[in-house]
Amino acid sequence: MPNTSDTGCVVVGVGVTEQGQKLGIPERELRRRALEGALDDAGLQRSDLDGYIACHGNTAFEDLRYLGLGPLFSWSLTAGGATAISALIAARGVLATGQATHVALCYGFAPSAFRAGAGIGGFGYGYPELFGMVGPSTTHALHAQRHMHLYGTSSEQLGAVAVTQRAYAAQRPGTLGYGKPIRLEDHQASRMICEPLRLLDCCRDTDGGVCLIVTTPERARDLPGKPVRVLGTGTGHNIRNWYDKTVFAHHDDIAPAKERAFSEAGVDPEAIDVAALYDPFTISVIMQLEEYGFCSLGEGGSFVASGETGPKGQIPTNTGGGQLSGYYATGFTAVVEALVQLRGEGGPTQVEGAEVALASGHGGNGGVQNTWSHATAILGAGL
Amino acid sequence: MSPRVPHPLEFAPDDADKVFWEACRRHEFLLQRCSTTGRYHWPAVSDPETGRGEMTWVPASGRGTVHTFSIIHHVFRPELAERVPYNVVVVELDEGPFFHSNVVDCPNEEIYIGMAVEVVFDDLSDEVTLPRFRPSSR
Numbered sequence: 364m365p366n367t368s369d370t371g372c373v374v375v376g377v378g379v380t381e382q383g384q385k386l387g388i389p390e391r392e393l394r395r396r397a398l399e400g401a402l403d404d405a406g407l408q409r410s411d412l413d414g415y416i417a418c419h420g421n422t423a424f425e426d427l428r429y430l431g432l433g434p435l436f437s438w439s440l441t442a443g444g445a446t447a448i449s450a451l452i453a454a455r456g457v458l459a460t461g462q463a464t465h466v467a468l469c470y471g472f473a474p475s476a477f478r479a480g481a482g483i484g485g486f487g488y489g490y491p492e493l494f495g496m497v498g499p500s501t502t503h504a505l506h507a508q509r510h511m512h513l514y515g516t517s518s519e520q521l522g523a524v525a526v527t528q529r530a531y532a533a534q535r536p537g538t539l540g541y542g543k544p545i546r547l548e549d550h551q552a553s554r555m556i557c558e559p560l561r562l563l564d565c566c567r568d569t570d571g572g573v574c575l576i577v578t579t580p581e582r583a584r585d586l587p588g589k590p591v592r593v594l595g596t597g598t599g600h601n602i603r604n605w606y607d608k609t610v611f612a613h614h615d616d617i618a619p620a621k622e623r624a625f626s627e628a629g630v631d632p633e634a635i636d637v638a639a640l641y642d643p644f645t646i647s648v649i650m651q652l653e654e655y656g657f658c659s660l661g662e663g664g665s666f667v668a669s670g671e672t673g674p675k676g677q678i679p680t681n682t683g684g685g686q687l688s689g690y691y692a693t694g695f696t697a698v699v700e701a702l703v704q705l706r707g708e709g710g711p712t713q714v715e716g717a718e719v720a721l722a723s724g725h726g727g728n729g730g731v732q733n734t735w736s737h738a739t740a741i742l743g744a745g746l
Numbered sequence: 747m748s749p750r751v752p753h754p755l756e757f758a759p760d761d762a763d764k765v766f767w768e769a770c771r772r773h774e775f776l777l778q779r780c781s782t783t784g785r786y787h788w789p790a791v792s793d794p795e796t797g798r799g800e801m802t803w804v805p806a807s808g809r810g811t812v813h814t815f816s817i818i819h820h821v822f823r824p825e826l827a828e829r830v831p832y833n834v835v836v837v838e839l840d841e842g843p844f845f846h847s848n849v850v851d852c853p854n855e856e857i858y859i860g861m862a863v864e865v866v867f868d869d870l871s872d873e874v875t876l877p878r879f880r881p882s883s884r
Binding site: 491 | 752754757758763789794813814815816817818819820822823826829832834836838842844846847848859876878
């Protein structure tokens with residue numbers, strides 16, 4: 364390990380439920396099952412948990428009784444797709460100030476249970492809804508169109524993201540894309556959703572739960588699992604780019620998030636072995652690769668098309684298929700994949716010798732646009 | 747029976763933008779302006795520089811350029827089924843702010859980033875008028 368970062372926060376338990384469409388499992392039951400998995404993984408009991416952060420909606424008040432927990436605090440944290448990493452940041456503070464020793468970050472979401480015609484795709488974002496601007500795919504299409512205008516990014520390059528990530532998912536049991544590789548022709552033939560995004564540029568709503576348990580390095584040494592250290596974290600907010608009118612040229616306000624996270628971790632992008640980027644749409648991967656410095660601004664499309672995010676590329680990215688082809692657990696999809704890789708559990712898509720991973724999250728409705736919050740986490744294998 | 751036309755304020759948390767939408771009924775396009783910084787805003791905000799200036803609604807040009815756009819093909823909601831394919835544009839107004847809207851009087855395939863546009867008012871009902879944009883000649 365090239366760095367000596369000690370944020371005082373270690374992920375010691377990971378619980379991931381079945382992830383799929385129309386599972387028919389209530390959201391809090393998904394959280395209960397995820398919690399069970401994380402406790403088993405960490406070798407902890409319910410009574411060990413003294414902190415709880417609910418990571419989807421305002422469920423902190425009601426979750427404890429159903430989950431059978433008795434912590435010192437229970438908070439709801441809501442930052443859209445940046446929630447998972449934001450909760451890690453909150454947990455860092457809790458651990459550093461001695462407010463708690465074992466904190467559970469718990470997520471459970473069942474968008475396929477929504478009424479017909481709704482789901483995440485039907486979300487509205489304030490007055491633009493009057494003009495038919497509905498859903499996150501439309502807001503991301505506005506970014507994609509602008510990126511194409513500025514840099515000449517092509518639909519085929521967007522397709523390269525979809526094909527690359529599906530190739531990972533095709534080898535990962537439990538993902539939506541398992542056993543179902545696609546070709547660029549499939550992407551190009553898929554129906555248009557909102558130009559320039561086609562069906563295969565978009566992820567799908569999935570039901571599922573995820574729970575992470577974090578603790579201090581001292582406590583982690585006594586536990587039987589596979590610890591993963593939080594090496595650095597950072598945040599940025601796109602409202603700053605809204606004010607200066609560069610909001611559509613950026614995929615979030617990544618610069619300050621990146622700077623803080625890399626500085627804390629004491630590494631630069633060359634040290635990242637695997638990237639797990641928040642990827643509801645193909646354009647998200649291209650723009651984040653650029654803004655994180657894995658390639659130059661405007662070159663994300665050709666970078667992916669030439670295989671640099673694949674298993675033999677410069678930076679294997681979304682190695683479980685991501686949200687596009689794996690499953691959509693909001694901000695937890697990326698964090699979980701980073702943990703999977705650092706624990707060496709990636710199976711056929713394991714990146715050999717992965718020691719440092721980058722995970723990102725973005726999201727949140729700002730009334731006029733939908734990509735407000737960004738959060739970065741750099742994670743490291745072992746203690 | 748045609749679907750009910752929602753009032754714009756149904757999409758806002760309060761009446762802060764009521765003056766704007768009432769002006770649209772009169773076919774006037776307003777923006778909020780900070781008396782201290784002179785910056786124009788939409789929707790209603792506190793100016794990020796001072797936050798203390800008086801914010802007043804003032805007449806604006808209603809002119810701008812298409813900053814980005816999408817043509818929507820998927821029916822995201824049943825009530826939009828009759829509209830597809832339709833465009834959604836973000837207009838960068840001459841005074842500065844972005845305004846999400848639609849371009850009218852122009853085929854979808856002829857919309858492009860940088861296209862000059864000007865406001866036109868679409869009276870949808872006795873209560874609701876929406877500002878849309880059409881190509882302008884400058």
